[in-house]
Amino acid sequence: MKGPLLQAQQALGLSFAPVRVPITKSARQSGTRIITITSGKGGVGKTTITANLASVFARLGRKTLVVDADLGLAGLDIALGVTPRFDLGDVLDGHASLDDTLVTGAFGVTLLPAAHGRAELASLGTAARASLLQSVEEVAARFDVVLVDTGAGIGATVLDFAAIADDVVLVVTPDPVALRDAYAMAKILERRSGRRELHVLANQLTAGTDGLAVHRRLEALTDRFLDLELHYAGAVRYDVAIAESCAHGVPFVLSEPSSSSARVLGELAMSMDARSSDARAFDAPAHAARTPRLVPLHAMSPVAARP
């Protein structure tokens, strides 16, 4: 698409093509791993998974940032039990810098908060998105791991963050609508963000449902129609304790560390962490220092968790 149609689309903030911001060298040289969490349908558990996966990385001693990129319906602050003083709305209004918005919770995860109740932020124009993305990458470069929690569905911001990510996690539930929407999202990610691999995490599994079967159903479609490899990232059961822990701001990986769901997220984090260590293997001392080692819970103060 070009010409007046594209201009009109951009003026309305409706451009679905990811903005082409050169990836900040500092972010990549620092070895920061960017993980974007996405889904087709809303309410499948992106925010829950992001908060918990981030808490695992923090427990592994990684300096961890979560970016609330759900510019319409933010919720990571509640899931992580933090109360931000400023948010992205203040940054875009010129009242605060991105650094001013950062807030580190009791579990060692730092949050870059989205704005509450600012619907217009969900449809930023191309220039504003490009500048926001660049600023976020500059902040990201100071962390080991950055998890980006995106809004539901196929919006421009989702594609931007999928395009810059090392890993994209697609959260899906066994619900046929969630599966169909997950396929639509996978297709868009392949076509518009150039993804060739996705991690599929099955969430909210009830008794009798199998995460691997959910993965296979999605894979049957992507294998047939897309040039996309789907890695099975595991299954998280439906458990009221998970919803309750989220509402109380205590990630379940910390309140229920021996549950099967906590172990699934622990293994996922470790596998992603091992692959980023491989990428840094040329730097032997740094590699050794990054070998996963769980930080004991009693040492989990915001300072202790961030060596």
Ligand SMILES: Nc1ncnc2c1ncn2[C@@H]1O[C@H](COP(=O)(O)OP(=O)(O)O)[C@@H](O)[C@H]1O
């Ligand atoms: N595995 C799970 N078991 C029980 N409740 C869950 C689970 N995952 C998510 N939820 C609940 O489902 C609702 C939607 O989850 P959320 O993480 O906000 O989804 P999203 O970010 O994709 O919109 C929340 O109330 C959350 O607590």
Ligand SMILES: [Mg+2]
């Ligand atoms: Mg959410």
